Amino acid sequence: MSTATTAQQSPPAESKSGRGTLYRGKEGMWSWVGHRITGVVIFLFLLVHVLDTALVRVSPEAYDAVIGTYKNWYMALGESGLVAAVIYHAFNGIRIVLVDFWQKGTKYHRHMFWTVMILWVVVFGAFFIRHMMLVLGG
């Protein structure tokens, strides 16, 4: 969509403040890169996730056998990585909606990016502690 073209057509010279533009360099661009990468990762997982859930139509044993392979520390780390991607994509997505629809969105986009980062650390940290305690505890 238009974000890609905006990134490529930004003027070659940086603005006077040296902070780049909304999309080129710094928070604006890196949040966009992160949004793309996490989006693709989540989409690929979603394809697999629907397939593994579809095993409930095969038999209870088939489903429980496959889900059973998720219940160990290394798969828990993988799930944590996935949840980290979901939380980032979700909060950064809200930031994008605010940049587009909130009158002061472009003015505060950098503040919003760092808010996303702080919320990400808090929410993911809480998930990670609880999830690893559950996995390692039983």
Place this chain on the structure above:
Amino acid sequence: MTTQQQINIAAPRSGDIDPKYIRQSASSSSNWEMFKWLFMRISGPILLVLIFTHLFTNLMLGDGVHGLNFGLVAGKWASPLWQIWDLVMLWLAMIHGTIGVATIIDDYTKKDRTRVAFKVALYLASITIVVLGTLVIFTFEPCMTDAAGNLLDNSPSFCFNQ
């Protein structure tokens, strides 16, 4: 030292706008672009609520990942609320993800043939997953039996009380 460059761009109200940039004559393809842009921004916040709740109930409550089994799915889908929840989540997430990945394919493929090949693969995968997921939610049978009519092992406990 940088030289200040003066760039002259006609003001929108000057009347010199090329007809192809005027809204009233917008082609159906630009309406489709607008629809996708809007769909991403409407489905996104809805998906945040649907998916965060999904992750919280399945991984954070109770025994977390240890509680995941056939019985948990059967228990959830016994309620129309969770059936609708998962159905809406499936459709919104798959459409949101397909539009997103299609945009990425458009951005990074140079040859027409490569682009078409990737997008055909994407659309086929997406349609397959949406149809499969929808069928699974609506045809789910919690108490499955074998050919002899006996309940399968690992069936949820409520099946044995019938």
